[in-house]
Amino acid sequence: MAPPSPTSLYNQHRSRRKLEKKAKLYKEMKRRDYIPKEGEEELVDFDRKWVDRDAKGEVSSSDSEVDDGGEMVDYEDEYGRLRRGTKADAERMERRKLNKVLGQEELDRISARPAQPEKVIYGDTVQTLAFNPDEEIHEKMEALAGKRDRSMTPPEQRHYEADKEFRIRGVGFYNFSKDEEGRKREMEALEAERKETERLRKERDEKKDKRKKELEERRKAISEKRAKKQAESFLDNLGADLG
The missing domain is CATH 1.20.5 (Single alpha-helices involved in coiled-coils or other helix-helix interfaces)
Incomplete structure (x- = not known):
């Protein structure tokens, strides 16, 4: 029997990856962890599916989350609004908020925008070093001040140059x-x-x-x-x- 060709092995490996990706996506949708993109709708109505399976007696403990899914609790959604629902809904909301925070941190990490400086002074602060500089710096400043020319510098004589403008001039114009x-x-x-x-x-x-x-x-x-x-x-x- 001839060994499988490289193309066949590649196709099998690609098919396995696609199936694993679909299985992972299906589990996320089943746990309500999957957030559809804008304009995208869920293809599987798990609520309806759970009701149908419950009517047939096919619901398992893992699907319905019998342990704590039926308990009603108060929780806060991602917009800060107070909601009331099952404990499973509250856990799903917590996972969604956590995923949102982690996603924002990842975006900030890979963003080209520079990070905000950490050592920033806020409020009224007196910087004593500005009034008491080091002795060496003080001497250098005095030396520079002594070298400065304190005489009054007359401004440069600049007059209007009529030949640099192209416009009609009046009778009383004098160049x-x-x-x-x-x-x-x-x-x-x-x-x-x-x-x-x-x-x-x-x-x-x-x-x-x-x-x-x-x-x-x-x-x-x-x-x-x-x-x-x-x-x-x-x-x-x-x-x-x-x-």
Whole structure:
């Protein structure tokens, strides 16, 4: 008889692994330890199966958990809610919570997220070492402080550079020189021009006010002469009527 081929041995080994996996899954479902995935439903209704077997008298002590399954107890579910059920339900819930905790610990262990530091100070704490440093550190700090330049450092002279912007500028725009001396002369010239413009504007306003005052005085004199003439004419007419 020829020995089995490697392919046949591999298929047998794979079939055995699948059967062992199915048997383990079936036992978990039977003990209610199996938690279906999201959207997945249990293919075997063990409650209905237990009722049918109980009606036929086929329920064994291992299936029904006769020892403590019928005793009613209060227990807390995985969401902290108080429930009442059989002792078997309470044990299943404890196993489920334990599996959930173990699964979370395993996820935290294999996660790439760094662990939270253990030596963290919470609350108000006075760190005395910050006020009483070592003598050597204190001397080094004093040496560094002595080397520091305490003189005032003037800020760097930076001015607006119009040639670096592409936009339409107004009529009064003036592009100053980048040289400090040239820029100073240009600003002095603009300042002198501004003062001259203000002087001429002031003289023009003074002349305008003077002209306006002269016109007011002339208008007033004409009004007085007209009133005087009208009064004399009235008196002459009145004398002629009376005479």
